[in-house]
Amino acid sequence: MKGVFYPKSVAVVGVSANPDNLGRNIMLNLIDFGFDGIVYPVGPKGGAITTRRIYKSVVDIPDHVDMAVILVPARFVPQVMEDCGQKGVKTAIIETAGFREYSEEGRKIEDEVVRIAKEHEIRFIGPNCIGVINMENGFCVPFPRLTPFIRKGEVSIISQSGGVGLSIMNHMAVEGIGLNKFASVGNMLNIDAEDLLEYYIEDEGTKTIFMYLESIRDGRRLMDLAKGSPKPILVLKSNIGQLGQSVAASHTASLSSDDRVVDTAFQQCGITRVHDVTTLSQYMKTLRLPLLKNKRLAIISRSGGHAIVAADACETVGFELAEFPESFIRDIEKHFRASVIKLTNPLDLGDLFDLDVYFRIVEETLAQENVDGVVFLHTSVARTEHDPTKNLVGKLESLSKKFNKPVAVYVSANSSEVASLRRTFDFPIFTHIVEMFRALKLDYDHSQAITITASKEVSPTFVVEKQKVQQLIDTASKENRDLLLNEAVDVLEYYGIPTSRGSKAVSAEQSRDAADEVGYPVAMKVISGQISHKSDVGGVQLNLHSGEAVREAFNDMKSGIEEAFPQARFDGVMIQPMAVGGRELILGGRQDEQFGPVILVGLGGIFVEIFEQATMRIAPVSKSEAYLMIEELNGSQILMGARGSKRFDIEAVVDAILHLSQLLTDFPQIQELDINPLRIFHEEEGCLALDARIIL
Amino acid sequence: MKGVFYPKSVAVVGVSANPDNLGRNIMLNLIDFGFDGIVYPVGPKGGAITTRRIYKSVVDIPDHVDMAVILVPARFVPQVMEDCGQKGVKTAIIETAGFREYSEEGRKIEDEVVRIAKEHEIRFIGPNCIGVINMENGFCVPFPRLTPFIRKGEVSIISQSGGVGLSIMNHMAVEGIGLNKFASVGNMLNIDAEDLLEYYIEDEGTKTIFMYLESIRDGRRLMDLAKGSPKPILVLKSNIGQLGQSVAASHTASLSSDDRVVDTAFQQCGITRVHDVTTLSQYMKTLRLPLLKNKRLAIISRSGGHAIVAADACETVGFELAEFPESFIRDIEKHFRASVIKLTNPLDLGDLFDLDVYFRIVEETLAQENVDGVVFLHTSVARTEHDPTKNLVGKLESLSKKFNKPVAVYVSANSSEVASLRRTFDFPIFTHIVEMFRALKLDYDHSQAITITASKEVSPTFVVEKQKVQQLIDTASKENRDLLLNEAVDVLEYYGIPTSRGSKAVSAEQSRDAADEVGYPVAMKVISGQISHKSDVGGVQLNLHSGEAVREAFNDMKSGIEEAFPQARFDGVMIQPMAVGGRELILGGRQDEQFGPVILVGLGGIFVEIFEQATMRIAPVSKSEAYLMIEELNGSQILMGARGSKRFDIEAVVDAILHLSQLLTDFPQIQELDINPLRIFHEEEGCLALDARIIL
Secondary structure (H helix, E strand, O other), X not given: OHHHHOOOEEEEEOOOOOOOOHHHHHHHHHHXXXXXXXXEEEOOOOOEEOOEEOEOOHHHOOOOOOEEEEXXXXXXXXXXXXXXXXXOOOEEEEOOOOOOOOOHHHHHHHHHHXXXXXXXXXXXXXXXXXXXXXXOOXXXXXXXXXXXXXXXXXXXXXXXXXXXXXXHHHHHHHHOXXXXXXXXXXOOOOOOHHHHHHHHHHOOOOOEEEEEEXXXXXXXXXXXXXXXXXXXXXXXXXXXXXXXXXXOOOHHHHHOOHHHHHHHXXXXXXXXXXXXXXXXXXXXXXXXXXXXXXXXXXXXXOOXXXXXXXXXXXXXXXXXXXXXXXXXXXXXXXXXXOOOOOXXXXXXXXXXXXXXXXHHHHHHHHHOOOOOEEEEEEEOOOHHHHHHHHHHHHHHHHHHHHHOOOEEEEEEOOHHHHHHHHHHOOOOEEOOHHHHHHHHHHHHHHHHHHHHHHHOOOOOOOOOOHHHHHHHHHHHHHOOOOOOHHHHHHHXXXXXXXXXXXXXXXXXXXXXXXXXXXXXXXXXXEOOOOOOOHHHHOOEEEEEOOHHHHHHHHHHHXXXXXXXXXXXXXXXXXXXXXXXXXXXXXXXXXXXXXXXXXXXXXXXXXXXXXXXXXXXXXXXXXXXXXXXXXXXXXXXXHHHOHHHOOXXXXXXXXXXXXXXXXXXXXXXXXXXXXXXXXXXXXXXXXXXXXXEXXXX | OHHHHOOOEEEEEOOOOOOOOHHHHHHXXXXXXXXXXXXXXXXXXXXXXXXXXXXXXXXXXXXXXOEEEEOOOHHHHHHHHHHHHHHOOOEEEEOOOOOOOOOHHHHHHHHHHHHHHHHHOOEEEOOOOOOEEEOXXXXXXXXXXXXXXXXXXXXXXXXXXXXXXXXXXXXXXXXOOOEEEEEEOOOOOOOOHHHHHHHHHHOOOOOEEEEEEOOOOOHHHHHHHHHOOOOOEEEEEOOOOHHHHOXXXXXXXXXXXXXXXXXXXXXHHOEEEOOOHHHHXXXXXXOOOOOOOOOEEEEEEOOHHHHHHHHHHHHHOOOEEOOOOHHHHHHHHOOOOOOOOOOOOOEEOOOOOOHHHHHHHHHHHHHOOOOOEEEEEEEOOOHHHHHXXXXXXXXXXXXXXXXXXXXXXXXXXXXXXXXXXXXXXXXXXXXXXXXXXXXXXXXXXXXXXXXXXXXXXXXXXXXXXXXXXXXXXXXXXXOOOOOOHHHHHHHHHHOOOOEOOOEEEOOHHHHHHHHHHHOOOEEEEEOOOOOOXXXXXXXXXXXXXXXXXXXXXXXXXXXXXXXHOOOOOOOOEEEEEOOOOOEEEEEEEEEEOOOEEEEEEEEOOHHHHHOOOOEEEEOOOOHHHHHHHHHOOOOOHHHHOHXXXXXXXXXXXXXXXXXXXXXXXXXXXXXXXXEEEEEEOEOOOOEEEOOEEEEO
């Protein structure tokens, strides 16, 4: 993959001397960005450009060529690729549009391109992209005319839209954030976003990775790569609208829209999802600072008002103001005139105007053990302070490195002053207080996430009766139907998830006998492949107290359903003992197209219906993840024993989650699974699946 | 108040020729901003500055002086004010610091200044502020040296911190947002923030008002002014941390922290609270556009990727994509080459490069009746497009005016291109898509709020037994105690809030008799001025089914409490009928220092305890506000009859809210009032206060 970013000799195919020619733009970009290799312009008309000969074909180039950048009409691309193959070019960037995304004809050309590339073992980016920028060697081949607008830095980008990628680089330039590498991936016929991510994770110059994605091709691979990445990965995932509109057949499905699954997956593998460019650029800045390892900050401010705003933001995002020990206050007191300003955190520098003293105060503050980071607010920079300010910022940068603690420098000044500081230092200059604290919070979260990911807990595997489940599924698949209620309950039992058991009965008498056996009162539920919402059709009878009541209920249910839903096949009923006490949860899972099996848990009843509360994880789920799923539920305090009430059997639910995770992982055929309700009892009393649906 | 911003002759007091002199900065600022009046420098040493004579005292100035800007050490301020009085100066800005905020001595000087100002009828801003800027006449007197850094525009600012105010103006300058007037208010000894707000609301040049507040002095006046303002008012209210720490004695108090009250009050009077400068500046921009009257937007984009990001944002903030009728699509189709791009909303301009065509498409789109606003995304502006882009933006501005619909123009380009557009047009140029949509949402909300505020619904007044409540409160006040349980219940009854009645009993026999009268089962609750959490001390017995049980319960309760809490006076018990069925709410109120009586409602039980859910309004509450309080409750669907269940008697709760609002308004002596629970029954079955606490 390195060849994509570090070619030594490049053919730009599609160049003419015409000022409107886009290939010409690529040539000029390479020159302006100071590309350190050799460039060969290629164009059918020949001629000259920037005092260079334009070759009529790649094969005419007298020297070896590492890479071809191709921007010719789509119908000519196969020939150019063929030429590249002849010439031994092993890497290409195809910027041309007008393929699959354009027409059926285009799709055919695309297939042809793929075939030729395969034949000649050419790896390529595109088509339908704006190409690549590498700030390390000046390799800059997007077709819009660019001048060096952004500094070299540590952020590398993968973008599924060239336009959005350029916009984000413009924002980075304004904020003084440096770029390392950029790649616009286009139709991803050969090299895809995950391939590039894998490369960036290893790439030395890249410290932070940003991806703009409109779709996710291989969610599992993305997760695996991210889990193994020591570098922070930020993703702006768009195109959420239409995905959310898929029709939901079960609770689980409606509570786990594709976009919520993306959120869950990202969280699980340590990807930080951003939703706007403001957050993105703030975060890119804080990530350049040493990690914030704990929550105790010191705020040092030249302006009282800014100190107040900062203290608010500090509290709002959940940080603490470090307490300054008396001895430390004595130490810094000597810098102040005999004034009445109370030295505390936030520290108001008040009428102290000596910037060298600021530096010494920050140094002494960073040396405090209970200070995890410093926010320095530098305001209203007068023109006479231009040079001292530059001097101070430089010193703060080295202090941050020396103490390995973040020093977040906020500057309020006019735009030219800020721009000048950003030109001078490859060190983040913040201009928005609240936004800066939000980003520091993300930074802190990242430092915590790294610790968690590092633990690499393995999901447990249980001994289960896989073969029996396989048989049930095979039978149902053959009959082209979902599992029946009694089968679904069996599946749970085979996989170690406790159910309220019960037995199937196909007549009034069998029902009564079954009820006699399980003990009164009992619940009766219809078994039918055609009925998914049992209670809506009178298919559920609760609290039946006698054999007579059971007989009657059976006959009523059977005739009622047969009359109202003649199209439904009545396969009998399930007789279950009534569960008493406890609380209801919903437990479920489904297969996601991008990420595979997803497990979901929610509080039952009005919680799930009105608050739409549920937490998710991509399977396989680890034990601590399963605990977290429950803890994260808004209202989980009820289960944990809030306000002196008895704790519920959380461990039993964790166990059920882990077994369900194994079931969904073992059987990708199970499209959706709902356990609704899962009744949970008090500590050590377990939980029971009272009802189950399995859709294949 | 106009004199503060439009003086004709100004004395700047505290000027010397020393380059470090801050008074000199003020002089130079006035010159650089092109002040249209006459300026007289004043300083004790005399001399000359900018070829002007420095007068030794205000009284030496030969001409009439409208305004004095004072920046001399605090101890000299009284004399300068005295001089101003002598000279007949009626307006002053005192920028000097070192008063009340500095020392006891400073406080004394401050008092002296107030006295002199009163004697001579001088109105003044400050002290301890950075003064005023008026872009209409170049009156610019902050002491930091400023060059004209911001364009003249329509936003006027009141800031309780000079530093924060300057920072925000710097941000506005970057975003191309114009300033009309700025005032830093300092210690507000004479002219305060509300006075300035009142002026800005009337001021012709001001179209949008922004306030930075660290405290609220007169919440009621602020609300009244805001309610009467046709101009949008944005407030960034800081200093929330310490306020939130006040110890809470009741549910109502803990659920209505001072900062939540601020939120409520602002919402009620139509003030938009912003929490960060990004949102603030985006909102200042959208407010410059015509109001967005409905939710149907058209997105027109040069880049497919940007269109996707915009469509997401459109959906996320709750807007709709206007549907384009077939006839309209036929109309705009003629602008496109015979391409396969599907013309829909968002409209991808694809390979259409003619900026004049863009203009015509936007015009045709705006002409559509079902399009309420257009978002135009202009990306990757090439250098050759510099002039056509300027031309286009100018035309889009006039289209927006012509159709009186917002056209939000987003531009992605390098910073100098954006800066150049912003210099050219006094029309908002957005550079962040998601943030722009969020701001458009605020704009839409504002257009809705205007409609609501315009209705000016009056809060109802009921016939109540005020005199009787007065007596109860007077008695308790005299005895220096809060109201007892039975008194609190009486107060509610006197004010038309239904309670479960019941009667007081002081012996076992009386209790039994009372129970016989109300009917079994009954509840028994202790009455004691010293016991606030009755159930914690065994002071509540529920479901007593017989006279014997009542007698026993009385004796147990009395002896138990007397033994465990000998310090508590046992004033008897309350015997109430047991309320059956229904759901529990909590209804309460308290006096807020800034805003007066606040009414609160929440769902009872775990909802209030775990989710901390409650909604509030500042009293007096109107009928539709009371409805909204219930509707806004997260989970209110339960009461409204969600999923086929029966609706509860919302009207009864509305009625109780309105009566409570009247009670708290009539009796500011009531510090806190908790009705917990208020039992609400099904439709037309009313509600009942089962328990009540009133703290004086």
